[in-house]
Amino acid sequence: MKLGFVGTGALSSAIVTGLKSLPGETTPVVVSPRSEEIAADLAARYADVRVAADNQSVLDQCDAVMLAVRPQIARDVLRELRFRPDHHVISLIAMVSREEIAGLVAPAAHVGKALPMPMIARLQGATIICPPDPTVAAFFGRLGGVIEVEDQSEFDALTVVTATYASYFKYLDTIHGWVRSQGVAGDKTRAYITSIYKALANAPDTAPDEDFIHLSRDYATRGGINEQVLRELTERGTFDAFAESLGRAHQRIIGK
Ligand SMILES: NC(=O)c1ccc[n+]([C@@H]2O[C@H](COP(=O)([O-])OP(=O)(O)OC[C@H]3O[C@@H](n4cnc5c(N)ncnc54)[C@H](OP(=O)(O)O)[C@@H]3O)[C@@H](O)[C@H]2O)c1
Structure with a gap:
């Protein structure tokens, strides 16, 4: 070729x-x-x-x-x-x-x-x-x-995945900014977030039979802080708003 x-x-x-x-x-x-x-x-x-x-x-x-x-x-x-x-x-x-x-x-x-x-x-x-x-x-x-x-x-529906990178980094930046506001050094915070999120990115490979929602439930220990943050974000409509944005990105991709 x-x-x-x-x-x-x-x-x-x-x-x-x-x-x-x-x-x-x-x-x-x-x-x-x-x-x-x-x-x-x-x-x-x-x-x-x-x-x-x-x-x-x-x-x-x-x-x-x-x-x-x-x-x-x-x-x-x-x-x-x-x-x-x-x-x-x-x-x-x-x-x-x-x-x-x-x-x-x-x-x-x-x-x-x-x-x-x-x-x-x-x-x-x-x-x-x-x-x-x-x-x-x-x-x-x-x-x-x-x-x-x-x-x-x-193809067009999968393309919507590529519209989420900036939000992903904004999500990490929000965590980073909050930890920094508690007086922790930026480089330490960045290193920790990077290390943990690399490990989380491996989770779908290590548990190939689990859907993302099952992984989410695995981490949302009853009464724990993961369950709390997930519940609060859900109750405020954060994920619904996100899904609606995905729909609007899709409309652009298909030219509507
Ligand atoms: N980058 C991404 O993440 C990404 C992801 C998915 C799809 N795409 C698609 O991939 C395509 C390329 O994206 P890109 O990010 O590589 O864009 P890019 O960096 O702007 O590259 C486009 C290139 O085309 C050249 N060009 C302009 N007029 C030309 C002509 N008449 N004949 C031949 N070449 C010409 C430009 O040269 P000059 O600088 O001299 O104008 C430039 O180097 C786009 O259609 C984009 O939608 C990009």
């Missing part, structure tokens, strides 16, 4: 970095010249990464192509390009459906969507792909894992 990227920004850079961190990895990669700095940096870091003269040249040199330009310009960029029927196209472009991309990259027949995350650079965080595809699944499977979904609606 010769792999190309149209749009060499943060996400393309993360994928190439993750890919090239794999032992013995020699897949030839061609990146488009924008961003100039990121493309040059990748080519300088990895002997088998080349910068193409333009977007069309990426396509002409590759059989698998990841589309990674911003959604706002995607249609204009893709309309100018000539794809081949044998191109394997994987769109990373958020908010543009697989069907629309398929129309824009015709006659390429092999068209899918993928949602990698920047932590793919460290081989962490699974990539959602749609539709299931053994080649694409094998590729992302080595870079932090893959979740294959059958249709766009599943």
Whole structure:
């Protein structure tokens, strides 16, 4: 496989970095010249990464192509390009459906969507792909894992998970801020929170048969402080408000 990227920004850079961190990895990669700095940096870091003269040249040199330009310009960029029927196209472009991309990259027949995350650079965080595809699944499977979904609606619903990162860190920041307000040093507090939440992140793997709500109950010892905080947040509608926000993020993702 010769792999190309149209749009060499943060996400393309993360994928190439993750890919090239794999032992013995020699897949030839061609990146488009924008961003100039990121493309040059990748080519300088990895002997088998080349910068193409333009977007069309990426396509002409590759059989698998990841589309990674911003959604706002995607249609204009893709309309100018000539794809081949044998191109394997994987769109990373958020908010543009697989069907629309398929129309824009015709006659390429092999068209899918993928949602990698920047932590793919460290081989962490699974990539959602749609539709299931053994080649694409094998590729992302080595870079932090893959979740294959059958249709766009599943893909869109799972995409909502990615809208929760900022709130997650705000949640940790709230804990941090409160402990700090009691006079505890910031670095000690940060180290403790980080260590505990890393351990909690492992809980679903160590108890694979338990749903999240069961894990929540496991930790909510009757009469204990976990039960208290959970009850108070629940009674104030915190989780209902959160779920409503997820619904609104979903509406944006599906373009409503
Ligand atoms: N980053 C994420 O966490 C994430 C997650 C999921 C999906 N996505 C999707 O992945 C895509 C890329 O995201 P990103 O974060 O990598 O964005 P980004 O850092 O802004 O990268 C987009 C790149 O496209 C380049 N570009 C602009 N015009 C171009 C053109 N005509 N031809 C080729 N390249 C051009 C930009 O170069 P210049 O700087 O020179 O303009 C920039 O390097 C987006 O569609 C986004 O929705 C991103």
